[in-house]
Amino acid sequence: MDNSQNERKTMIHVSINGREYEVPAGSTMVQAMWYTGHEVIHGIGCLGGVCGACATVYRIKGDFRLRNALACQTLVQEGMSFSMLDSYPIQRAHYDVATLSDPKEELFTFYPESATCRNCNACTEVCPQGIDVRDSVWRANFGDFKAVADLTMSCVMCGLCVSRCIAEMAPHEIALYARRAYGAKELPFPANLRARLDEIKGGTFSREMDRLLSLSPDELKKECEVKS
Amino acid sequence: MSDLVDSFYAKMPEFDETPPPGLSPEARATLLKSFYPDYRPEGKATIRVGPNAGTVVPEEIATLLESRSRIEGTRALPDHPDRDVDVLIVGGGGAGITAALHASEQGAGVLLATKLRVGDSNTVMAEGGIQSALGEGDSPVDHFRDTFRGGHGANDPALLSVLVQEGPGMVEWLVSRGILFDRDPQGNLSLRKGGGTSRPRLISAKDYTGLELIRVLKEDVVNAPVEILEFSPAVELLQGPGGACAGAVLWDLDSRKYLYVKAKTVILATGGTGRLHLGGFATSNHFGATGDGLCMAYRMGAKLVHIDSFQYHPTGVIFPSEMAGMLITEAVRGAGARMYNRLGKRFVNELETRDVVASAIIRECSEGRGVPTPSGASGVYLDLASIDREAGEGTVAKRFPNIVKLMTRHQVDPTRVPILVYPTLHYQNGGLQTDPNGHTSIPNLLVAGEASGGLHGTNRLMGNSLLELFVFGRRAGLEAAKASRERAPFSWKEVSMAHVDHFEQLLAREFEGADRPMAPTLFPDYRRKDS
Numbered sequence: 001m002d003n004s005q006n007e008r009k010t011m012i013h014v015s016i017n018g019r020e021y022e023v024p025a026g027s028t029m030v031q032a033m034w035y036t037g038h039e040v041i042h043g044i045g046c047l048g049g050v051c052g053a054c055a056t057v058y059r060i061k062g063d064f065r066l067r068n069a070l071a072c073q074t075l076v077q078e079g080m081s082f083s084m085l086d087s088y089p090i091q092r093a094h095y096d097v098a099t100l101s102d103p104k105e106e107l108f109t110f111y112p113e114s115a116t117c118r119n120c121n122a123c124t125e126v127c128p129q130g131i132d133v134r135d136s137v138w139r140a141n142f143g144d145f146k147a148v149a150d151l152t153m154s155c156v157m158c159g160l161c162v163s164r165c166i167a168e169m170a171p172h173e174i175a176l177y178a179r180r181a182y183g184a185k186e187l188p189f190p191a192n193l194r195a196r197l198d199e200i201k202g203g204t205f206s207r208e209m210d211r212l213l214s215l216s217p218d219e220l221k222k223e224c225e226v227k228s
Numbered sequence: 229m230s231d232l233v234d235s236f237y238a239k240m241p242e243f244d245e246t247p248p249p250g251l252s253p254e255a256r257a258t259l260l261k262s263f264y265p266d267y268r269p270e271g272k273a274t275i276r277v278g279p280n281a282g283t284v285v286p287e288e289i290a291t292l293l294e295s296r297s298r299i300e301g302t303r304a305l306p307d308h309p310d311r312d313v314d315v316l317i318v319g320g321g322g323a324g325i326t327a328a329l330h331a332s333e334q335g336a337g338v339l340l341a342t343k344l345r346v347g348d349s350n351t352v353m354a355e356g357g358i359q360s361a362l363g364e365g366d367s368p369v370d371h372f373r374d375t376f377r378g379g380h381g382a383n384d385p386a387l388l389s390v391l392v393q394e395g396p397g398m399v400e401w402l403v404s405r406g407i408l409f410d411r412d413p414q415g416n417l418s419l420r421k422g423g424g425t426s427r428p429r430l431i432s433a434k435d436y437t438g439l440e441l442i443r444v445l446k447e448d449v450v451n452a453p454v455e456i457l458e459f460s461p462a463v464e465l466l467q468g469p470g471g472a473c474a475g476a477v478l479w480d481l482d483s484r485k486y487l488y489v490k491a492k493t494v495i496l497a498t499g500g501t502g503r504l505h506l507g508g509f510a511t512s513n514h515f516g517a518t519g520d521g522l523c524m525a526y527r528m529g530a531k532l533v534h535i536d537s538f539q540y541h542p543t544g545v546i547f548p549s550e551m552a553g554m555l556i557t558e559a560v561r562g563a564g565a566r567m568y569n570r571l572g573k574r575f576v577n578e579l580e581t582r583d584v585v586a587s588a589i590i591r592e593c594s595e596g597r598g599v600p601t602p603s604g605a606s607g608v609y610l611d612l613a614s615i616d617r618e619a620g621e622g623t624v625a626k627r628f629p630n631i632v633k634l635m636t637r638h639q640v641d642p643t644r645v646p647i648l649v650y651p652t653l654h655y656q657n658g659g660l661q662t663d664p665n666g667h668t669s670i671p672n673l674l675v676a677g678e679a680s681g682g683l684h685g686t687n688r689l690m691g692n693s694l695l696e697l698f699v700f701g702r703r704a705g706l707e708a709a710k711a712s713r714e715r716a717p718f719s720w721k722e723v724s725m726a727h728v729d730h731f732e733q734l735l736a737r738e739f740e741g742a743d744r745p746m747a748p749t750l751f752p753d754y755r756r757k758d759s
Binding site: 026027028031034035036037038039041042044045046047048049050051053073074075092094095096097098129130149153154155156157176179180181182183184185187188189190191192193196197200204205208209212213217220221223224225 | 344345347348352353361362363364367368369372373374376377381385386389392393396397399400403404405406407408409411414415416417419433434436438439440443444447448450451459481512514515548549550554555629630633634637638751754755756
């Protein structure tokens with residue numbers, strides 16, 4: 001919701017998709033787009049900084065640097081000029097995690113470009129989540145998938161790293177592959193889950209469940225009233 | 229900007245650690261009745277038309293259900309459908325994706341149509357976890373009892389027993405897809421505590437649980453033999469022989485054209501209604517949560533259950549105001565976070581059920597003990613610093629990195645200062661009535677996920693909605709594949725929108741020809757009205 005009016009009435013100058021506007025200070029980029037009458041459909045999703053739909057490129061007047069951000073999470077500034085990158089084209093591997101046999105080698109079948117990283121670090125610099133993307137690519141290449149998982153758990157798949165990669169790879173897709181392979185193929189199956197699955201299969205709880213289901217609504221309510 | 233935050237936090241009271249008074253069952257009931265929005269008379273309307281006529285619901289829900297179609301005129305269909313499929317799934321969140329994967333595994337031809345991109349949903353935003361009874365001394369039976377008590381005994385026991393018994397099997401499925409849940413040093417799935425439960429039972433991926441689930445399952449559904457149509461919300465269902473569902477009309481948001489889909493079975497996985505902002509509440513929901521499935525199915529005569537029951541999650545951010553509605557997971561309270569009013573006093577046990585905690589916050593604010601914000605709202609302090617004090621420095625940063633990241637972006641460091649919170653519209657407890665296989669009261673129309681009702685009763689426990697998506701998404705997918713195989717062939721000529729014509733006639737009669745608002749609205753409109 002556009003709640004910014006009461007709190008901060010100062011207006012600032014921004015440029016959205018190349019057109020100049022005045023918007024209230026304290027608005028996020030998306031709120032500034034609403035304020036100026038844009039119907040935002042591509043480039044919007046959760047509005048909570050996790051879905052990665054609103055990758056955006058911007059500059060501040062007087063500063064040569066090209067910057068990137070998530071539009072739902074970033075406040076506009078005086079002299080800001082921004083455009084959304086609704087969707088960045090990527091190549092996605094076609095695989096089934098269950099049938100991987102040698103995931104560390106198969107990485108180079110699915111993503112051969114992964115090995116061509118030239119260490120420029122642009123991916124890390126652009127990441128709105130602050131992930132060390134360059135390191136995660138190298139860890140994946142060296143087969144340390146656990147490290148990839150630890151480094152990239154907060155990845156929102158916005159694809160900004162792809163937009164800057166001079167080796168033209170998709171680091172976020174490579175990280176997803178490595179995390180999945182680690183979870184499905186390297187980590188041991190959780191013992192507490194195995195034990196409970198066996199109990200359920202063996203019918204350990206069926207009798208008590210059947211008894212609960214045989215009760216009248218009032219009896220059931222009474223039965224469940226206190227914590228066990 | 230930073231000045232505003234600094235001056236806000238300069239006025240904090242000393243926090244008094246004295247535990248809040250406990251609540252007797254009677255006091256709890258009185259608190260709910262006095263302050264919880266579901267039980268308050270203001271902002272309500274009685275449904276006048278359709279299967280749920282006579283039910284008192286929030287005005288916005290009555291407007292949604294008693295609305296006219298976006299499709300006007302004769303509603304004639306084209307000579308041929310644009311697609312002819314076995315299973316049409318409407319909605320690309322957790323339930324829709326799970327249903328698509330399971331239906332296609334059965335060999336059904338599946339079309340998944342969704343409003344935004346696949347995965348844009350409330351699922352991706354889920355922070356806290358999935359409830360699954362894996363602990364020693366815990367059991368599916370205890371999970372049943374806690375959920376039934378938390379739902380005020382209004383839960384459908386048949387649905388609930390399926391949820392708790394099949395839940396661990398779905399967790400196994402998720403682990404096998406490579407989803408990385410937090411582990412303890414022995415490699416077990418870590419179990420956290422949520423409100424209203426007798427045992428720690430939440431499995432999570434830090435506070436990125438939904439993101440981790442969607443990243444993986446989205447990749448799977450994109451790689452599965454499933455046709456996906458993004459930016460194509462359904463705006464009307466189609467009716468076939470015997471009143472059974474026979475497909476849907478999609479609206480292509482880019483070409484601005486209708487797309488007609490003939491389907492042997494339709495699964496509605498359209499999610500909730502947060503973006504209707506019931507009672508003016510901010511919401512934690514994603515941009516497309518406008519209750520589309522409810523209104524389309526209601527026009528077809530589908531029954532709704534508990535559609536007067538909503539979850540106002542106690543802890544939505546209320547300051548800085550550009551973050552209004554954003555959720556702070558209940559897991560922080562499970563980990564020991566505390567709440568204080570303007571006087572610095574604790575006022576409720578932080579691990580009461582969500583409706584009780586939300587009511588207590590509303591009580592504090594409406595009785596003048598709320599903390600005023602610069603924009604004229606009011607809230608209470610949610611202090612995470614107590615987590616680090618009890619569990620060791622760095623615990624918040626390690627377990628809740630997303631919250632720290634999001635708040636810090638807005639100059640609030642939650643490891644140092646408390647977050648100001650107020651209840652936020654979070655979840656639709658009720659929805660389309662369903663049996664354990666996802667059937668609504670309309671033949672060949674199934675439902676899964678938040679759009680369905682009955683499972684949670686009138687208050688949902690944390691972690692049960694994610695579990696529901698997988699348990700009942702799978703069941704709906706399998707059942708839809710089966711129902712499609714078994715359905716007698718029918719021709720496109722037998723398909724129509726006659727039910728929409730009929731419903732609009734009922735509306736015209738009941739409302740004496742007054743113009744009704746159009747739905748589904750698909751999105752909220754936050755554009756400045758005076759521009």
